[in-house]
Amino acid sequence: MSDTFYVASRKGLFTYRRNGADWESEAPSFLGEPVSAVLKDHRDGALYAGLNLGHFGPKLHRSDDDGNTWTELSAPTFPGADPEDKDAPSVDQIWTIAPAGEDEPGALWAGTIPGALWRSDNRGETWRLIESLWDRPEREGWFGGGYDHPGIHSVLVDPRDSAKLTLGISCGGVWKSDDRGETWRLTGKGLRSDYTPPEQSEDLNTQDPHLLAMCPSAPDTIWCQHHNGVFLSRDGGETFTEFRDIKPAVFGFAVAAHPNNPDTAYLVPGVKDECRVPVDAKFLVNKTTNGGETWNAQENGLPDGPSYDLVFRHALDIDDTGERLVMGSTTGNLWITENGGGEWRQLSAHLPPVAAIAFA
Amino acid sequence: MPQVSFTDNLMKHLPCPPTDAAGDTVHAVMESVFESNPPLRSYLVDDQGRLRKHVNIFINDRMIEDRIGLSDAVANNDRVFVFQALSGG
Numbered sequence: 001m002s003d004t005f006y007v008a009s010r011k012g013l014f015t016y017r018r019n020g021a022d023w024e025s026e027a028p029s030f031l032g033e034p035v036s037a038v039l040k041d042h043r044d045g046a047l048y049a050g051l052n053l054g055h056f057g058p059k060l061h062r063s064d065d066d067g068n069t070w071t072e073l074s075a076p077t078f079p080g081a082d083p084e085d086k087d088a089p090s091v092d093q094i095w096t097i098a099p100a101g102e103d104e105p106g107a108l109w110a111g112t113i114p115g116a117l118w119r120s121d122n123r124g125e126t127w128r129l130i131e132s133l134w135d136r137p138e139r140e141g142w143f144g145g146g147y148d149h150p151g152i153h154s155v156l157v158d159p160r161d162s163a164k165l166t167l168g169i170s171c172g173g174v175w176k177s178d179d180r181g182e183t184w185r186l187t188g189k190g191l192r193s194d195y196t197p198p199e200q201s202e203d204l205n206t207q208d209p210h211l212l213a214m215c216p217s218a219p220d221t222i223w224c225q226h227h228n229g230v231f232l233s234r235d236g237g238e239t240f241t242e243f244r245d246i247k248p249a250v251f252g253f254a255v256a257a258h259p260n261n262p263d264t265a266y267l268v269p270g271v272k273d274e275c276r277v278p279v280d281a282k283f284l285v286n287k288t289t290n291g292g293e294t295w296n297a298q299e300n301g302l303p304d305g306p307s308y309d310l311v312f313r314h315a316l317d318i319d320d321t322g323e324r325l326v327m328g329s330t331t332g333n334l335w336i337t338e339n340g341g342g343e344w345r346q347l348s349a350h351l352p353p354v355a356a357i358a359f360a
Numbered sequence: 361m362p363q364v365s366f367t368d369n370l371m372k373h374l375p376c377p378p379t380d381a382a383g384d385t386v387h388a389v390m391e392s393v394f395e396s397n398p399p400l401r402s403y404l405v406d407d408q409g410r411l412r413k414h415v416n417i418f419i420n421d422r423m424i425e426d427r428i429g430l431s432d433a434v435a436n437n438d439r440v441f442v443f444q445a446l447s448g449g
Contacts, residue, residue: 053373053403054414055369055370055412055414055415055444055445056370056373056402056403056404056412056414056415056444057402057403057406057412059373059402072374072399074402075402077402077407078407078408079407080407080408080409081408083408083409083428083429085408086428088407088408089407089408090406090407090408090410091406091407
């Protein structure tokens with residue numbers, strides 16, 4: 001059970017720690033700066049923060065004393081291209097930082113906008129572009145979802161074999177590697193889009209998985225909150241089945257997979273892509289405990305009155321017991337449950353917009 | 361030698377006191393600056409060396425024209441000001 005979590009927000013990184021029955025917020029790091037990604041690496045205790053400075057670009061920092069002091073590291077940087085190439089890439093944003101395998105201490109993966117995968121073997125000191133993915137011709141068919149460029153937001157490492165990776169790309173589908181990123185294949189059969197012409201709706205390369213969430217104890221179970229609905233894979237992201245009849249809506253960004261029960265997952269629904277607010281202004285969390293067959297609204301402790309909160313894709317996290325979940329919204333609300341969604345408690349109504357949450 | 365100065369906003373992130381930097385173009389001047397202060401590079405230019413979208417450079421009272429190649433000429437007694445734009449913050 002984790003007694004610490006981190007909130008990456010539009011104006012700083014906030015740390016919450018349990019103190020008796022309460023949760024207390026510490027003085028923020030990077031106050032006033034947009035924090036786009038946060039990772040607490042359980043292997044060595046390092047805390048990583050990706051910043052997206054409005055004027056000065058993406059930055060990466062690491063703390064080895066749990067946020068008291070920070071060291072700036074080199075952020076992922078594309079190699080120099082032909083100066084005549086006005087479209088040559090530059091990293092806009094670090095979207096996710098993920099630990100590599102348990103057998104790869106100090107190794108990290110990062111996903112960025114534009115949609116590139118990066119690897120560090122030295123605790124984020126230096127990064128190398130995974131060219132085998134960047135050079136795939138299919139990348140030309142990707143497009144931005146909510147941002148100017150496509151981006152990699154989900155990097156899943158199979159706990160049984162750290163060479164096996166699964167990526168989620170908006171909008172570029174689901175990609176898998178069995179050899180630590182040497183080679184890639186486009187997967188995700190069963191995903192469906194309705195933002196492309198009908199004959200392309202099953203095109204794997206233009207799917208928009210908003211987030212992939214793996215059950216660590218059953219890694220072939222991967223939940224997908226997709227732009228067009230909710231999907232589940234039982235074969236590690238090779239194929240997906242869709243759940244069409246989820247009330248009040250199938251749209252959303254965040255999904256959390258229970259760490260020990262592959263049939264349990266959580267969603268935070270919104271009306272639809274053109275109207276990203278709770279249905280009927282009633283904010284709730286949807287939970288399934290039977291592999292997606294049925295979903296139950298978790299509302300205790302969430303607002304009774306009209307609410308317009310949206311929870312971004314990385315802003316719902318679940319701890320290693322599966323009982324504690326924390327979510328933060330675009331309107332600066334922060335809620336925690338300590339009994340699997342049965343009761344939610346509001347920890348703040350006054351945070352900046354929340355981009356990401358990570359348990360220690 | 362041209363003198364280069366930076367805003368308080370940038371100095372909040374990393375040390376960058378006013379400095380004299382050799383060069384007859386903005387690109388050459390900034391390369392001199394980056395040579396003596398390597399971490400500053402990624403704050404002002406992107407991965408391809410283009411001026412970041414929300415950073416401005418002025419030579420005396422004139423905003424530079426070439427934000428991609430930084431080819432604007434700089435004279436020996438010019439003052440170079442590195443600002444952040446009002447957008448993007």
